[in-house]
Structures are given as C-alpha cells and as structure tokens.
Amino acid sequence: MFIQNQMHTHINVLQSYFMQSAQIIKDCPAPNYTEIAMLGRSNVGKSSIINLLLNHKLAKSSSIPGKTKLINFFSTTWELSANKKDSIIHDAVELDEIAMHNKEESSCTKSMRIPLVFIDFPGFGYAKVSKDTKKIWDKHLTDFIYKRQSIKLFCHLIDSRHTDLAIDAEIERFLKAITESRQDCKLLQIYTKDDKLNKSDYHKLKAQNKITISTLKKTPQAIQQLYHAILYASLNW
Ligand SMILES: Nc1nc2c(ncn2[C@@H]2O[C@H](COP(=O)(O)OP(=O)(O)OP(=O)(O)O)[C@@H](O)[C@H]2O)c(=O)[nH]1
Ligand SMILES: [Mg+2]
Numbered sequence: 354m355f356i357q358n359q360m361h362t363h364i365n366v367l368q369s370y371f372m373q374s375a376q377i378i379k380d381c382p383a384p385n386y387t388e389i390a391m392l393g394r395s396n397v398g399k400s401s402i403i404n405l406l407l408n409h410k411l412a413k414s415s416s417i418p419g420k421t422k423l424i425n426f427f428s429t430t431w432e433l434s435a436n437k438k439d440s441i442i443h444d445a446v447e448l449d450e451i452a453m454h455n456k457e458e459s460s461c462t463k464s465m466r467i468p469l470v471f472i473d474f475p476g477f478g479y480a481k482v483s484k485d486t487k488k489i490w491d492k493h494l495t496d497f498i499y500k501r502q503s504i505k506l507f508c509h510l511i512d513s514r515h516t517d518l519a520i521d522a523e524i525e526r527f528l529k530a531i532t533e534s535r536q537d538c539k540l541l542q543i544y545t546k547d548d549k550l551n552k553s554d555y556h557k558l559k560a561q562n563k564i565t566i567s568t569l570k571k572t573p574q575a576i577q578q579l580y581h582a583i584l585y586a587s588l589n590w
Pocket of ligand 2: 399400401413414420421473474475476
C-alpha cells in the first residue's frame with residue numbers, strides 16, 4: 354500500500370464509538386483491526402487526544418491525574434480522500450475503496466475507508482493507589498502491551514513543556530524494546546499541550562521536526578498533520 358503525495362490527501366473521521374473497557378487481556382475485544390495505543394504519564398493528555406482523533410468526546414478526561422483507570426477501546430472509521438489530479442491511491446489490501454466523481458471540478462476523487470481502534474491507557478507513574486494495587490496494575494498493563502500483537506502503533510505522549518523527564522525516558526526505553534523486537538509495529542512521539550509553550554520553545558520543537566498538538570487551540574492543518582502521521586505509521590505506509 355502506498356500513497357503518492359500525502360499532502361494532497363485529506364482524512365475525515367466518519368464514525369466513532371466506545372467499544373469496551375478491560376483490566377486484563379482476556380476481557381479485551383477480538384484483535385481484528387489495526388490498533389493504536391496512547392501511552393504516557395498521567396495527565397499528559399492521552400484521553401483528550403483520543404477525543405480529537407475520534408472527533409467526539411468519548412474518552413473521559415480530567416484535570417485530576419489518574420482519571421483513566423482501565424484499558425479503554427474505541428472504534429473509528431477514517432476516510433482518506435485524494436484528488437486524482439494531485440495524487441494516486443494504490444490499494445493493495447482489504448480496505449474498502451470507493452471511487453466518486455466530482456462533477457463540479459470535473460476530476461475524479463478516490464477515497465478509502467479505514468477501520469482503526471484507539472486504546473486509551475491509564476497513565477504511567479500514577480501513584481495515588483496503594484503499592485499492591487499499583488504492582489498488579491502495572492503488571493497487567495505491561496503484559497497487555499507486550500502480548501497485544503494487533504497494536505501496530507505506540508504513541509508516546511510527552512508534555513511539550515517538560516521534555517526531559519525521567520519517566521518519559523523510562524517509557525521510551527520500554528516501548529523501544531517492544532518495537533525493536535517486533536518488526537510489525539512502530540513508535541511515534543507526540544508532544545502535547547503546545548498551546549502552553551512560548552513562541553521560542555514552540556519553534557525549537559518544530560525545528561526538530563517534532564509532532565506537536567494542542568487539543569484546546571488546534572488548527573485544521575495541525576489536526577490533519579497528526580491524523581496523517583498516525584495513519585501512515587500505523588499502516589506502515
Ligand atoms: N492547555 C491544554 N490542556 C490540555 C491539552 N490536552 C489536555 N489538556 C488538559 O490536561 C488535563 C489532562 O488531560 P487528560 O486527557 O485527561 O490526560 P490523561 O493523560 O488522559 O490523564 P490520565 O487519564 O489521568 O492518565 C485535562 O484538564 C485536559 O483538559 C492541551 O492540548 N492543552
Ligand atoms: Mg486519561
């Protein structure tokens with residue numbers, strides 16, 4: 354699967370819904386779709402970014418750390434459209450492809466519908482539970498992350514204002530070990546809450562080609578850039 358000129362494609366969220374919550378791997382839905390896991394420390398903005406990606410407030414977010422306590426699955430369908438004048442979609446696998454004719458522009462627009470599952474996780478490093486609960490919790494989480502082969506993309510969310518935290522270095526090591534041992538999944542870093550940066554720090558991150566986003570002050574371009582980065586990495590295009 355390969356798309357020429359991704360800047361001339363547009364991603365639309367067609368429909369999204371909450372699937373189910375799970376605490377252990379046996380309670381999870383069947384691994385039938387490409388899954389994208391949102392990981393990061395507590396309060397970094399995992400649930401908020403999932404709502405942005407689903408185009409619906411389905412994941413519960415809160416200013417109080419530790420809001421998400423279970424592994425939550427959300428289903429969505431994204432539509433990728435390309436104007437034939439600018440780009441060509443080469444379809445190889447079982448994705449649903451529709452060809453439409455845009456009479457006004459007298460150009461042919463192709464689109465494909467792509468089912469995706471987003472997984473919202475409890476935050477790493479959330480300490481306001483008893484030590485025993487935390488141990489069991491962490492064990493279930495790491496077990497799940499290691500065993501769930503349908504996860505094709507691990508998104509590591511990092512707070513734009515605090516890019517050198519020890520906990521993020523630990524999360525990165527943990528996720529790199531998984532993505533390096535499996536050939537079929539990727540790791541993508543996303544810098545959250547970029548609205549809280551001053552101009553100079555914002556431009557510093559951008560100069561390093563980092564993907565940044567604000568779920569509060571977002572632009573259509575920033576949303577499209579995020580959608581494209583996630584879609585292309587998760588489908589290994
Ligand atoms: N300014 C700003 N605030 C944000 C942004 N994204 C999320 N927040 C706020 O940050 C807080 C935490 O957001 P959540 O999405 O609940 O974070 P989380 O990582 O899911 O947190 P846990 O479930 O506790 O691990 C909420 O008050 C959000 O409104 C952003 O881009 N900019
Ligand atoms: Mg959350």
